[in-house]
Amino acid sequence: MSVDFSFDEDQRELRTIIAAFLERHATSQAVREAAEGDGFAAEQWGRLTGEMELTGLAVDPERGGAGATFVEVGIAIEEIGRTLLPVPYLSTVTVAAVLSHICGDAEAAPLLGRIAGGAAAAVEFGDARPAAASEGEAADGGDRSAGSALHIKDDQVDGEVAVVDGVTAEIFILAGERADESVLVVVEAGAPGVTVTPLATLDQTRRQAQVRLDGAPATVLATGADAIAGARDLRSVAIAVESVGAAARALDETVTYLKERVQFGKPIGSFQALKHRCADLATELEAARSTAYYATWAVDGAPEELPVVAPLAEAVAGAALLHVAAESIQMHGGIGFTWEHDAHMYLKRAKANELLAGGYRGVRRLVGERAGILG
C-alpha cells in the first residue's frame, strides 16, 4: 500500500519496549508519588533519557541521536502520556523538534547534543493562542506572539513568564520581542539573571515554573512570526499524540470498570445507556488517533501541511481527551470522584491542556483561517 498508516516492525518494537518499562516503573502509585511530591519522577526520567535514550530519538546521529522521525517520538510521547508520568519528555522533545526544524544548525547543534544526552528542556510562547484573544480579529501567524511578556535587547532578556515543565528544564526556548520583531531565544536555566520558582498546578502531573529574567543572556535562534508559529505547531502535534495516549488509558480503565462493577445483578457495562456512551467515546478517540498519527507523520513527511494539521490535531485530540476524562469520572460513579482514583488526574491534564492552548474554539478558528475555509 502506498497509503500506509501502519507502524513498521522497529516502531512496534519501540512501543513495546517503552510500554514494558512504563508498566513496571510508571504505575499509578509511582505517578502519584511523584505528582504529589515535587512533581518530577526523577529516577524514571534518568532511565528514559539514559539507558533508553528517548530524548535523542529524532536527533541527528551526528549530534548523538538515533536519527529517527517524529513518528517514533510520537510513539514515546503517546506511551508516556498514557501514564501521566511526571517527566518533561513532551517539552524536551518539542524543543528538540523546534531546534531541528525551525532553528539554524549552528545554534541548534550543541543544544541538540545536550538534549540527546538527557538534558531537560522547556518551551514557552508566553501567551495563549491569540486566535482566542478577541472575537473576529485576525489570528494568523503574524499575531501569535502579540503581547509577549519577554523583551530582548542586546542579547539580554527581561520579563516574566510561566513555563510548563520549567522547574526541571536546563534549557529554555522562549518567544519574545526584539524591537519590532518576534524572536525565539534560548536561555540557560543556570545563567545569571534567571530565577525559577516552582508553581503549584491544577494538574500535578505537569508542573509549571514562574521564570523571571533580569537581563539574562539570550541567544536568538530564529526570528519572525512564522518561526514562532511553526514552533508552536510542533508542540501542538506533541500534545495531540499525548492526548490520544491519555484518553486511551482513561477509556480502557473505564471499560474495565464497567465490566466488573455489578448493580441490579449484572455488570453495568451491559446497560446500553453506558455502552453507547463508551462507543461514542471510542469512536471519537479513534478518529483523534488517526488525526494525531497523521500529524506526527507530517512533521517530517509533509511539513507544508503542518500549519493546518497541527492545530487541527491538537483541537481534535484534546477534545477527545477532555470528553473521555470527563465521562470516565461519571461512569465510575462515586469512586471516580475520589482523590484515590486516577480518573481526576486525566481530567486535570485534559483541562490544563485546553486552557494552555487558549481554548479549542480558538484553535479551531485558527485552522479555519489558515486553511482559508471561509475564504
Added chain:
Amino acid sequence: MDLRPTAADEAFRQEVREWLGEHLRGEFAELGGAGGPGREHEGFEVRLAWERELGKGGWIGLDLAPEHGGRGAGLDRQVIWAEEYARAGAPARVNHMGEHLLAPTVAHFGTDAQRERFLPPILRGEELWCQGYSEPGAGSDLAAVRTRARLDGDVWRIDGQKVWTSLAMQADWCFAVVRSEPGSERHRGLSYLLVPMRQPGIEIRPIVQITGTSEFSEVFFEGATTDAANVVGESGEGWKVAMGTLGFERGVATLAQQIGFGRELEAVIATARETGATRDPEIAARLVDAWIELRTMRYQALRSLSDGQPVSASMSKLLWGPWHRRLGELAIDVRGADATRVEAPYALDGDQALFLYTRADTIYAGSNEIQRNIISERMLGLPQG
C-alpha cells in the same frame, strides 16, 4: 508509515483522468454530479447510458480478479478511481448494488456457471440489481426474515415482502435473503437467492419519502419464481453469504464518499458567503467544524485502509452519518428563510433535499444505535444486555 503515492499510482491516476476527460462529454457532462441518494430520479436514462460507457472502458468491477472480468485493482487504485471519478463531477452510478455488493459476492461464493451468467452483464452495465434484505419485521434485526422460498422441481417459489428496496423499479434482478427451511429460526435456514424482478409474481410499490420523491420501494413476492440454480452458496447458508455481502459494502467507498462530501461542503460554504451567513460567528464555527471533522474522517479512512490498524466500519458510519446530517442542517441554515419555499407543487432544491434526505443516513445500513452496539460489544468487549 508512508502516506505518499507511488509513481505507478500517479500513472494510473493520469490514465483515469484522461479517460474521464475524453468520455465525460455531451449529455453525460451536462448531468454534472446528478443522481445519488436523495436524487436518484435525476437523469436516470442518461446515467444508464453512462454506465454502459464505463463498461466499455473496463471501469466497472475494478476490484474483481481478471479471470472474473475485472482489473484486479488493489485498494490504492480503487481509491484513486473513486477520487478522480468524484473530482470529475461525473454522474452518480446506477448499479452500486450490482457492482459493489452482488458481483463480489458471486465472485466469492458463486459457482462458475453463476459467475459466467451474472458478472458480464454487470460489467457491461446491462443488468441492474437491487437488494432484498429488509422486511417490515426485519429491519435492524435482519435474522427475523420471514419471506419464504421453497424448491419446487427446478424452480424456487417465493412468497413474502421486502421493504426499503433501493431502485427496485429500475432493477432487473434482486439478491434476496429468504427463509428456505420451514420452521427454521434466526440465522439458520436462510438462503441467498437471485430473483428476476420483471415477472408477474412480483409487485413493486414505491415508497414516497419525506423528500416527496421515491427511491425505495416495497416489493411483494406472490408465487414469484427463479431457477433452482440461482442460489448463491449452499441452500440454508444464506446468512453467511449475506454477511459476506455486507462486508464487501465497506472500505474503499468511504474515501470516495468523502470526496462527494467535500464538494457538498464547499457548495454550502459558497452559499454561506453569498448570503453573508459566514458573518454569524455560530454559523462560521459550524462550517469550520464541518471542515475539520471531514478531514478527521479522511485520516480515519486512510488509516483503516492500512494493514495492521483495522478501524471499525461501524466507527466510520458513526462518524459520517451524523456529520452528513449536520451538513444538511447547515445547508439550509445558511440560506435562511429563502430555504422555506419550494418549487410547486413540492420540488426541493439541492439544499432542501440534503437536509431531508440525510435524516436517513443515521438509520439505514445499521442505525447509530446498532453501530454503537457493535462497537461496544465487539470492539470494547462490553457484555450483551
